[in-house]
Amino acid sequence: MGLLDSLYVGASGLAAASAGIDATAQNVANASTPGYTRRSVQQSVADPIRHGIVQIGQGVEVTAITRDSANLLGMQRIEAGGDASAAAAFYDALAEVEILFDETMSDGMRSDLDTFFDALTAATADPSDAGLRGAVLDAAEDLARGVADTAAQLDAAQARFEQDIEISLPPLNAKLQEVALLNQRLVSAGGADAAPDIADQLDRLLRELGDEAGFTSKIEADGTATVMLGGHAVVEGTEAREISYSAPTGVSIEVDNGYVTVQPGGRLGGVAQAHAAVDGYRADLNTFAADLADAVNAVHTAGFDANGAPGVALFTYDPADPAGSLAIAAGLDADSLAFAGATPAAAGDADNLKALLALEDAAVVGGKTPGAALSALTNDVASDVARASADAQRAGLVAQDLDTLAANLHGVDMDEEAMKLITFQTAYQAAAKVIQVTDELLGTLMELT
Amino acid sequence: MIIRQSPLLTQSTTTRVLSGLKADLSRQTEVAITGMEVLDPHDAAGQWETIHGLQAGFDDQDVYIGNARAAQGILATLDDALGGASEVLVQALELAVQASNEVYDDEYRAQAADEVDMMIEQLVSLGNTEYADRYVFAGTAYDQPAFADDGTYLGNTDAPTMTVGAGVEVEVGVIGSDAFADALQVLEDLAAALRSGPGSAAATAALLDPLESAHDTMVEARQEAGFEFVDAQEAELTAETMRITLQDALNARVAADPIEALTKLSELQSAYETALQVTAQTSSSSLFEYLR
Numbered sequence: 001m002g003l004l005d006s007l008y009v010g011a012s013g014l015a016a017a018s019a020g021i022d023a024t025a026q027n028v029a030n031a032s033t034p035g036y037t038r039r040s041v042q043q044s045v046a047d048p049i050r051h052g053i054v055q056i057g058q059g060v061e062v063t064a065i066t067r068d069s070a071n072l073l074g075m076q077r078i079e080a081g082g083d084a085s086a087a088a089a090f091y092d093a094l095a096e097v098e099i100l101f102d103e104t105m106s107d108g109m110r111s112d113l114d115t116f117f118d119a120l121t122a123a124t125a126d127p128s129d130a131g132l133r134g135a136v137l138d139a140a141e142d143l144a145r146g147v148a149d150t151a152a153q154l155d156a157a158q159a160r161f162e163q164d165i166e167i168s169l170p171p172l173n174a175k176l177q178e179v180a181l182l183n184q185r186l187v188s189a190g191g192a193d194a195a196p197d198i199a200d201q202l203d204r205l206l207r208e209l210g211d212e213a214g215f216t217s218k219i220e221a222d223g224t225a226t227v228m229l230g231g232h233a234v235v236e237g238t239e240a241r242e243i244s245y246s247a248p249t250g251v252s253i254e255v256d257n258g259y260v261t262v263q264p265g266g267r268l269g270g271v272a273q274a275h276a277a278v279d280g281y282r283a284d285l286n287t288f289a290a291d292l293a294d295a296v297n298a299v300h301t302a303g304f305d306a307n308g309a310p311g312v313a314l315f316t317y318d319p320a321d322p323a324g325s326l327a328i329a330a331g332l333d334a335d336s337l338a339f340a341g342a343t344p345a346a347a348g349d350a351d352n353l354k355a356l357l358a359l360e361d362a363a364v365v366g367g368k369t370p371g372a373a374l375s376a377l378t379n380d381v382a383s384d385v386a387r388a389s390a391d392a393q394r395a396g397l398v399a400q401d402l403d404t405l406a407a408n409l410h411g412v413d414m415d416e417e418a419m420k421l422i423t424f425q426t427a428y429q430a431a432a433k434v435i436q437v438t439d440e441l442l443g444t445l446m447e448l449t
Numbered sequence: 450m451i452i453r454q455s456p457l458l459t460q461s462t463t464t465r466v467l468s469g470l471k472a473d474l475s476r477q478t479e480v481a482i483t484g485m486e487v488l489d490p491h492d493a494a495g496q497w498e499t500i501h502g503l504q505a506g507f508d509d510q511d512v513y514i515g516n517a518r519a520a521q522g523i524l525a526t527l528d529d530a531l532g533g534a535s536e537v538l539v540q541a542l543e544l545a546v547q548a549s550n551e552v553y554d555d556e557y558r559a560q561a562a563d564e565v566d567m568m569i570e571q572l573v574s575l576g577n578t579e580y581a582d583r584y585v586f587a588g589t590a591y592d593q594p595a596f597a598d599d600g601t602y603l604g605n606t607d608a609p610t611m612t613v614g615a616g617v618e619v620e621v622g623v624i625g626s627d628a629f630a631d632a633l634q635v636l637e638d639l640a641a642a643l644r645s646g647p648g649s650a651a652a653t654a655a656l657l658d659p660l661e662s663a664h665d666t667m668v669e670a671r672q673e674a675g676f677e678f679v680d681a682q683e684a685e686l687t688a689e690t691m692r693i694t695l696q697d698a699l700n701a702r703v704a705a706d707p708i709e710a711l712t713k714l715s716e717l718q719s720a721y722e723t724a725l726q727v728t729a730q731t732s733s734s735s736l737f738e739y740l741r
Contacts, residue, residue: 031456101490103501114505121512124612125519126583128592348589348609348622357612371505375498382490382497389491400465403458411455418736 003445005056006438012059013431016043019062020424024417031412035204037067038410039196067196068410071219074203077402078210078217082266084395085211089270090277091388093161097278098385100153101378110374112146115139117360120353123339128306128347133334140314144326147289151323154282161275162247165268169251172213172268173242176227179205180240183224187238192223199223213243213251214265229253230262277384282323284377287366290322291373295364296356303338303352304345311338311352463728470724474717481710487703496702503699509615510692517613517685523580523621524678530578530585531628531671537568537575538632538664542657545639549654555646562643569636573600576629586625595625600633602626613684619677628670632663 023039030036042065046058103110119139123132182202189195202225209215209227215234218226227235232253234241242254243262250272252259264272293315303311314332318325341351365373407413479488487493493500547553548561576586576596587595587604595604604625610618635656642652 032460034457036457095489098490103490103497103504110501111504114508117505118508118512121509121612122515124610124618125516346589346605346607347592349607350589350610354612371501372498375501378490378497378501379495382492382494385489385491386494396465400462403461407455407458408453411453411458413453413455414735414737416453418740422740 003438003442009059010431010434016060016062017424017428017431023065024420027412028417035200037069037200038412039065040068041065066193067199070409073406077406078207080399080402081207082210082214084399085267086265086270087392087395089267090273091392093271093274094385094388097157098381100150101381109146109150112143113370113374116143120357123353124350127339127350127353130334133337136337137334141328144328147323147326151285154278158275158278161271164271165245168268169245175205175209176235176240179225179227179235180238184238186223212266213268232260285323288373289317289326291365292370293317295359299355300338304340304343305338306335308343308345467724470721474721477714477717480705481714484705485703486705500702503695507695510688513614513688514685516611517681520611520613520619520621520681521678523585524674526580527585527623527674530575531667534572534575535667537571538667541568541636542660545653545657545660548643549650551650558643558649562640565636565640572629572633576625585622588624613681617684619680623670623674628667631666635659635663
């Protein structure tokens with residue numbers, strides 16, 4: 001081995017150390033970049049040259065700059081992230097609806113119902129008293145308005161959920177197109193190892209798609225990603241399918257022979273789940289409104305009003321939307337309340353008033369008393385929110401654990417990078433020293449000649 | 450295995466921890482300010498039937514108390530009126546006893562008959578006793594006088610009631626025809642007997658038993674009203690006791706213990722401040738800092 005060989009060996013050391021410093025610089029620069037995967041320099045001994053019976057070393061060579069990623073963990077993170085987003089979105093959406101059933105300050109439908117029956121109880125003191133009769137009518141009106149307002153606000157929440165899903169789809173479709181494009185660029189570049197920056201972008205997109213709508217993905221041998229939703233491929237190679245939404249059908253994917261409806265996950269799945277839950281609350285509220293109105297009307301029409309006329313229906317509603325349309329019958333006044341059991345009505349005849357009052361303890365709403373039916377509805381909402389909160393915390397912890405694991409595997413640790421920097425700096429200085437010494441030796445040799 | 454801590458993970462972990470602590474702190478502040486442990490429905494998931502039941506029961510007691518007091522007012526008025534009517538009948542009885550004695554002449558009997566007429570007027574007036582525009586002897590037809598001037602009963606025979614507790618009612622009226630009809634009839638008979646001339650003493654004497662019977666009826670009616678009054682008083686007392694009991698039961702489920710709430714708040718404040726300090730320290734500590 002000659003001195004010139006030593007120069008080349010020193011130069012290869014300089015190049016390897018320089019590549020290491022470059023990779024470290026890239027890692028440090030992107031330490032806080034979401035989706036970035038740590039780069040590592042892969043180096044090996046350069047092939048030696050045989051010189052007679054002696055093999056002469058040719059220094060070091062950089063074989064690759066790799067991404068320290070694990071595909072299996074990446075897929076797990078995408079799924080866990082989707083689950084966490086779904087749970088969090090479900091909780092957030094329901095927490096918004098829960099406010100409608102907040103009766104902790106004695107202000108809500110249940111309170112209105114109690115006030116209605118309290119007004120009836122108070123009216124037993126003097127069924128002919130205009131003030132007490134007026135209070136009953138006011139309480140009935142407040143109850144009807146309270147139910148209708150709650151129904152309207154549930155409908156408004158539903159509309160917001162639907163709008164949220166609708167406006168989320170165009171950016172999602174754009175991301176799916178972007179995945180298809182990145183797949184194409186990856187194939188052109190020769191795979192993930194050859195184009196780590198593109199692979200990083202793809203990872204970030206896949207995670208965002210998982211978080212947003214629960215898309216799952218599979219990394220193929222050529223580094224491209226296949227994106228799935230509900231068992232259907234939405235991105236395959238360089239092809240992306242469009243997803244769309246229409247209420248009440250839901251989210252669908254365009255396939256060769258039409259559309260197929262799928263259940264999204266992630267944030268959109270959480271919102272869709274909240275939509276379904278609110279459908280249930282709305283149906284229960286409809287049952288409450290219709291059954292209560294029917295029960296009250298049946299009793300009320302059996303009595304006689306202050307003028308001795310037969311009672312008329314107290315509540316009206318549209319059978320297509322009982323809760324949303326619940327109201328006091330038009331034209332009723334305090335005298336119209338049919339408290340008397342006979343005609344001509346005596347001032348203190350409270351027979352029918354007592355029959356109305358008895359409804360408070362009668363199982364007239366889906367087999368429950370009116371109060372119990374409303375309490376059951378509040379309990380349903382409260383239990384759903386409590387469960388959603390627990391699920392969101394649990395799913396968040398799973399995602400957090402996987403993030404920690406991922407950080408260990410392919411995150412950037414500043415201490416590690418600092419140590420690598422020192423190592424590469426020392427290697428660079430040593431290689432430079434080798435070149436300097438070799439240069440001096442060559443100089444000495446030149447002076448001799 | 451190498452344990453790596455990327456700045457990104459540190460940032461997301463500290464953000465998550467701090468935001469969790471901040472949410473807890475915010476909730477605990479609200480608990481301490483409002484004194485309520487149940488701030489949202491999900492804080493008492495599964496308990497709303499009980500909580501609503503307690504709230505409804507608590508509100509009911511106010512109505513029961515109001516009704517019980519109104520009932521007592523009516524029943525006290527009834528008691529006064531029936532007491533007055535009893536006295537009238539006692540006077541009538543004394544007068545009848547005297548008039549049944551042959552010693553008294555026709556002139557005295559004529560004067561006595563006039564007195565009896567006045568007693569009839571008194572009874573009619575007592576029978577039309579009002580409490581807050583309510584004729585208390587008219588049955589459920591209490592918006593009009595119970596008796597016409599000639600003593601004819603105008604009311605009905607349905608006793609008005611008031612709800613003063615869960616499933617508890619008190620009668621807040623005495624049927625005028627039951628209490629006064631016999632008395633008015635016997636007084637009219639007495640006046641007629643006193644004006645009947647010869648033999649009137651015997652006719653008057655024959656009315657002593659009916660007079661006593663009418664008096665007994667009046668006393669019985671007064672007793673009945675008295676029992677109802679006691680029931681109304683007991684109902685008021687029960688409602689007031691229930692109010693306190695239900696409030697305590699409600700507080701046990703939804704209210705926060707002030708000392709516990711403030712202690713928790715203080716603990717959370719310390720935890721939050723500590724977390725901020727730890728965040729500040731960990732985000733600046735790395736080998737790069739050391740090498741600088």
